[in-house]
Amino acid sequence: MVEKIALAPCNGMSPNGLVSRVAVGDCRKEDENIISICMGSTSADIEGKNNQMLKKYPIIAVNGCSNGCVNKILENKGIYVADTVSVGEALSGFEVSAKDPFRLDGEAEECVKILKEELIKTIEKLF
Secondary structure (H helix, E strand, O other), X not given: OOOOEEEEEOOOOOHHHHHHHHHHHHHHHHOOOXXXXXXXXXXXXXXXXXXXXXXXXXXXXXXXXXXXXXXXXXXXXXXXXXXXXXXXXXXXXXXXXXXXXXXOOHHHHHHHHXXXXXXXXXXXXXX
């Protein structure tokens, strides 16, 4: 059984990147078995000082756009990604979207709720 799950949110400057970070932050606050990974620190760690910590728990990459940067950064560092959630895919089929990369409005908050539900489903598959 998995002890904890690590969520690695998008750090991009897109509206869905913000949705990713807020949803991951909310999940982390609501469940002590969820930790989050700072992708800026991970990306900047050229010496690999964080690699041991990054290999400790299964990681779910949460990509804000179709570029898949979270996966690419982790894979380039030799870090295994247990699963991936795409914000755009999670929101497809819903008639809401985030529009601002810096502030959440009511519609973007709905996006966060939808993404959190998708993250919880993905986490439950790994536990």
